[in-house]
Amino acid sequence: MSSASCSISASPSDGGNDIVFSDPDEPFVVKPVIEDLLRTRYCIPGSVFLVEGVDRVAPIRRRFLAVRLLVSDGISCVQAVLKGEAHGLVDSGLIYAGCYVRVDTFDLRFLEVVEGATERCGDAGDATVPAGKKLDRTVGGPKMAYLVLENPTTVGWNTAYLKILESQKQSSPPIVPEASGTASNLDELVHNGNPDKPRQAVATDERISQAGMMKPKTSLSGGGMTERDPESLNLPKSEPPQPDLKATKPPQTSSSNIAQPSSGQLPWCTDDPTKPVKLTPLRMIPNLPYKQNWVVNVLAVVSSISDVEPSHLPPYHQRTARLADPSTSKRVLLTVFLDPDDFNPAVGSVVLILGVKNHRFDGGSLKKYASDRPKNGGRWWFEEPAELGWCDVAGLRTWWDSKRASG
Numbered sequence: 299m300s301s302a303s304c305s306i307s308a309s310p311s312d313g314g315n316d317i318v319f320s321d322p323d324e325p326f327v328v329k330p331v332i333e334d335l336l337r338t339r340y341c342i343p344g345s346v347f348l349v350e351g352v353d354r355v356a357p358i359r360r361r362f363l364a365v366r367l368l369v370s371d372g373i374s375c376v377q378a379v380l381k382g383e384a385h386g387l388v389d390s391g392l393i394y395a396g397c398y399v400r401v402d403t404f405d406l407r408f409l410e411v412v413e414g415a416t417e418r419c420g421d422a423g424d425a426t427v428p429a430g431k432k433l434d435r436t437v438g439g440p441k442m443a444y445l446v447l448e449n450p451t452t453v454g455w456n457t458a459y460l461k462i463l464e465s466q467k468q469s470s471p472p473i474v475p476e477a478s479g480t481a482s483n484l485d486e487l488v489h490n491g492n493p494d495k496p497r498q499a500v501a502t503d504e505r506i507s508q509a510g511m512m513k514p515k516t517s518l519s520g521g522g523m524t525e526r527d528p529e530s531l532n533l534p535k536s537e538p539p540q541p542d543l544k545a546t547k548p549p550q551t552s553s554s555n556i557a558q559p560s561s562g563q564l565p566w567c568t569d570d571p572t573k574p575v576k577l578t579p580l581r582m583i584p585n586l587p588y589k590q591n592w593v594v595n596v597l598a599v600v601s602s603i604s605d606v607e608p609s610h611l612p613p614y615h616q617r618t619a620r621l622a623d624p625s626t627s628k629r630v631l632l633t634v635f636l637d638p639d640d641f642n643p644a645v646g647s648v649v650l651i652l653g654v655k656n657h658r659f660d661g662g663s664l665k666k667y668a669s670d671r672p673k674n675g676g677r678w679w680f681e682e683p684a685e686l687g688w689c690d691v692a693g694l695r696t697w698w699d700s701k702r703a704s705g
Contacts, residue, residue, distance in 0.1 A: 316458040317398070318610075321631075321660060326400065326453055332374040335406060336443055343402045348456055350375060352388060352395050369399070369445070378404075378445035390591065390667075391611060392452050396460040399450035409442045451658055455610045571680060574688040575652065579625035584662030591655045596664070597689055598623045598630070598651070599698045600643045609635060612668045617641050621649075621664070624697050631663040636671055636678070643681045646698065648691045650680040 319325050326346050335341060347369035355364040365380040365388050380388065387393045578586075578594040586592040598621035609616035617638035620629035632654065634641045643649045653672070654664045672678055684691045 316456050319454045328372050330371045330373040332371045332376050341404050346400050349397050378447050381448050396455050397452050398454040400453045401447050401450045403448040405446040411440045580623045580630045581626035583656050586656050589658050595652050600647055601629050606638050611635055631660045634666045635668045636666045647681050648694050650683045652678045
């Protein structure tokens with residue numbers, strides 16, 4: 299088997315002092331699994347990898363985008379391709395170079411290198427080794443291995459590796475990447491990453507310029523390099539799928555007691571907290587239409603709150619809190635990146651929180667990112683909002699007091 303896709307990693311030692319866990323209550327251990335994976339063809343669910351590099355790759359067909367990662371187990375590294383529905387994790391900054399990801403579902407796949415070209419090994423049915431399966435392959439010739447990751451979850455980051463990346467960034471001059479790529483191989487990776495339905499890029503106002511395209515760290519094969527017009531590289535930025543807003547728009551009514559959202563706004567967003575908005579019970583957080591980045595409003599009790607602590611996301615410090623309401627016995631995690639110093643409700647107080655996004659972490663959690671600041675500069679959280687008649691602060695307070703009294 300060709301070693302083109304697997305090499306000794308240049309990452310720092312995965313010492314305990316260098317690893318920061320996203321959730322200290324759920325620590326993990328990075329185990330050297332890549333060599334065994336290539337030897338046994340068995341993908342172990344729950345494997346943890348260090349992301350050493352992230353590339354956005356544009357194959358020859360403009361409507362396709364590929365996101366390629368270089369992942370390491372501390373000893374060896376291998377390239378991996380994200381499935382289309384996971385591209386939003388990179389775009390939103392949840393997956394980045396230096397973070398650790400846990401992967402429960404992923405495939406090991408092969409490309410056969412034949413005289414400077416790259417082809418898929420065997421038939422379509424032989425090209426994939428799903429998690430929990432073994433493959434007995436006797437086909438000769440050099441082969442290139444890669445992983446297809448379905449739903450990676452960020453579980454921590456490596457401070458030593460982040461320092462290395464930062465020092466390299468400061469010491470190296472800006473490099474203008476070449477507008478080139480191995481068309482056949484990259485197109486193959488895109489199709490293999492999502493064999494049933496190719497991912498079509500979503501058109502947005504923000505475009506990825508030529509300077510934003512990163513040159514792949516490792517060539518997939520020795521031939522097939524094609525020059526392209528730089529103008530053709532202004533591709534749409536991949537984004538997570540968005541719901542049909544028309545389907546979620548509330549029906550029009552003549553009743554003056556029901557506040558209608560203003561033009562261009564969603565029923566769960568508001569610039570005026572005196573108007574009722576849609577509230578989501580905490581038990582619904584894991585079961586929203588999308589597992590991540592679905593915007594909600596919640597009215598809950600703060601059961602605990604942390605001090606301001608370091609974070610890997612801008613502004614690089616955060617505060618966490620646990621929320622409670624009568625719909626569930628779980629204390630839902632809320633992580634605040636937006637002005638965490640100013641988010642300081644008292645423990646046991648009732649808070650109204652507007653415009654937070656759900657996340658897969660901790661079995662369903664909430665996050666307020668620094669980029670989600672209200673456009674009008676208004677407030678996004680309210681402590682003890684008894685003046686808002688549509689918030690049942692008294693009812694929630696009675697429930698919480700009785701729960702504490704009962705033990």
